[in-house]
Amino acid sequence: MLECYFLTNLILAHMQKNYLIIGGSTGIGLAIVKRLVEQGHNVFVLSRTKGQLEDHPLITHVAADVLQESLPVDHLPDTLHGLAYCPGSIVLKPFRALKTTQFLEDFEINLLGAVKAIQAVLKKLQQADQSSILLFSTVAVGKGMPFHASIAAAKGAVEGLTRSLAAELAPGIRVNCIAPSLTDTPLAGxxxxxxEKKEAAGARFPLKRVGEPQDVANLATYLLGEESSWMSGQVIGLDGGQSTLAS
Ligand SMILES: NC(=O)c1ccc[n+]([C@@H]2O[C@H](COP(=O)([O-])OP(=O)(O)OC[C@H]3O[C@@H](n4cnc5c(N)ncnc54)[C@H](OP(=O)(O)O)[C@@H]3O)[C@@H](O)[C@H]2O)c1
Structure with a gap:
C-alpha cells in the first residue's frame, strides 16, 4: 500500500511541469493559470500586481514590469516547460488620430515585451526535453478592421516573430500564437x-457571443502541453467564426 502511494507520487512529480505565465493576474492569462493549476502544474506568474490571482500552493507570483526592468529570473526554476506572454493593448482610433508614439507603445508592450521575456528565459526552456512558447495576436491582423492600424501592426510583428522563432528553436522549443477576437477581460472592459454592450457585440459574431477567457485558456493549455507536440509556427484564429464566416 505504502509502495503504491510512493509510486503514485513519483509518477505525479514526473508529470508535473513548470510554466511561466507573463500577465497571468487577470483576463486570459489568469484563466490559463487556473487551468494549469487544475492539471497539477507549478505556475509562476509575472505581472506588476497580483490582480485577481488567488493564493495557492502551486502558484508563485513574481512582481515585475516587463517593460521597466530586467526580468527577475532568479525567482524561477532552472527548467521551464512553457511560457505564455499575455500583456497586450487595445487602442482603437482613426488612423488620422494615431500618433507615432501610440504605434511605439503598442509595439513595445506587444512585441518587445515578448522578445525580452523569451530572451530572459530561453536557457530555462532549453533545459526541458520539450517546451512551448505561446504568444497572442488579434483577429485584426488576418482581417482588416477600421481603427485597428496600430494594434494590427504590432500584432502582425508578433505573428512574424512566432513563425521565425518556431523555425529557429525547433525541435526542442515549439512556438505558436493565438489570434483572438473580442474576449471579456479587463483589457476589453x-x-x-x-x-447590453456585451450582447450587442456578441450579436455581430457568427457564433453569436463574444469570447470568454476560458475559451482561450482551453486552446492555450493545449498549445502549452504535450498534446500539441507536433505543432509549431501556427497562428490560430479563435474568434467566434469572425475571421472566416459571413455573419
Ligand atoms: N481581450 C480581448 O478582447 C483580446 C482580443 C484580441 C487579442 N487579445 C490579446 O490577448 C492577450 C491577453 O489579453 P487580456 O484581454 O487577457 O489582457 P488583460 O486582461 O489586460 O491582462 C493582461 C495581463 O498582463 C499584465 N501586464 C500588463 N502590462 C504588463 C507589464 N508591463 N508588465 C507585466 N505584466 C503586465 C497584467 O497584469 P498587471 O496589470 O498586474 O501588470 C495582466 O495580468 C493580449 O496580448 C491581448 O492583446 C485580447
Missing part, C-alpha cells in the same frame, strides 16, 4: 462595460 470599455467595449463590454454593460450587459
Amino acid at each position: 470599455k467595449l463590454l462595460s454593460s450587459a
